[in-house]
Amino acid sequence: MKKFRIGLIGLGGMAHSHMRWMAEEGRYEIVAVSDVNEAALAEKGGQLGIPEEKRYSDFVQLIEDPDVDAVVSVTPNNVHAEIVRACLLAGKPFLAEKPFTRVFEEAVPLLELFERQPAAGMVGFSYRYTPAFRYARELVREGKLGTVRSFSIQYLQSWGAAPNNTPYIWRFNQDITGTGTLGDLGSHMIDLARFLFGEFRELSAQMRTLIPERPDPATGAMVKIKVDDFVSFQARMSGDEVGIFQSSRNAIGSGNQHEVSIYGDAGTLHASTLNPDQLIWIREEAPGQLAKAAIDVPERCKVTQYGDFLSLLDGSASDGLPGFMDGYRNQEVLDAVIRSSAEKRVIEL
Template structure:
């Protein structure tokens, strides 16, 4: 079996997580080149991984053009997502790129056009498609275990941004880098999960976005920096099949570490799944005697698919069910744009 030579762009915390995930794939991936704008990080990680100085790139375009790189993994802040995807498409090089697809919808449009002219094997990093509890919930929905789905509620909560923690101004609060705040970071996952679970598209929505903590201290000077991105967002949507969804996301939910969950309501029952218990999915419905029952079901092994299982299959040329590709990234960005617009005009937006 072929071992794929990987070039990694971005050596931050998530980049290191990707290094670990690749190492768990039985030798099918070999990291041969790295790129980062931070010279000390590039040197330290290069030494740690045993990568020669010739394969340590300050310029990601040189890494993408490297003939020794079979595929690219990109784990960077949002402001370079579009440029990296464009370079991979132009070079015809397969890639796995972090979400959101781009910083805003305007950046997404020409990328889709380029992809349609010259398609490349590509994957967008919507990692929660690979949460076992969510994957099993999708299977239960498809089996009709709760009848026709009528509505659902989805939330993705974190607490690290709450005012009492005095979190400094980091790139996730910088509009020029991130585009939006909580919406693009956490909300993009909720949008993708809904599309993944129900197999449909967003048709219309209303939304509210808010900046709860208006200033953050500069990490170097301590001076306050004005925040121009959201740290709370809520929206209501109608999807294909007349399915109605209620969403909320926040970085100010004290006590929530990484709480992403969904409750799905059908004609004959309810399904609940959460990152707080990735190995189980809850099914509520009537038993054979007409009594309401609640079952906490262990997720079967077939639903324990890793993100890199699908990336490997993509590179091998094998079709998989539910791999998030370019179209998924584009549709996600389209919904993000509609949410921003709905919040600004305080009215219903149709997609």
């Protein structure tokens, strides 16, 4: 089967995971790399055996390289829009990190360009590939829960909690990220809700900065934090399901806890990244008798992100692949959360 020649943009920590995932599929070959950090470019380029002429400090040159079949972008938020734009202009397939853009204003011209010059694109909503979430979607669509009335989604991490004395890093820099927890973790919650239930109709939100200052690791001086580290909102979806969402990077004891509970007339499902290969299913087995069971996820639900990217590159994108419009719609909801919190009102979408 055909191997695809990949241009990799961004050689920071997450790039290692992406390189490993590509290697596991066996159909990717990294032929060019790009980073603004010259030392990282030299080091990683050498490790990967990339010729010096294929090590680019300018990502546009990598995207336009005729030897690159597709682009993988693993960068901070402030260059997401520029990279997607360059891929659209070059007609180059891409897998780009979430959130789709830093702010919604950057997404609007991308949609206009995409409508004129569409290109195959995938946005890195990687939790669509949690087997338990995929199986939950299947059961919901098959009507196994009956009419779904409500749900709750949370995504909790602990690395920003006060006892950790976490220093000021780029994820707290509003100019780079746009938002804090909302764009980092909340975008995954929004995508999971859309993956399971469709589009958002309305929402009401609050965003908070729980730790207002963090130490600069270079100087030790305290830096004021302008982005959120806690967000919660409630929403109504296109099928009238109502949902409650919360996300924080200050939840002590939560390593990477992304989970959903779905409440239907015929039962309840719980799915979590903490147990990705099982669901908890609660249902009535006889009148007045509830049964609670851990259900193993079938193999058909164990799809990988880079396996799905291959389906896009092969020209047969699978159902549920997070494409360009999923990124755009996600950014619309992120913007609605921001406006709802700032204006203290319900926002309709």
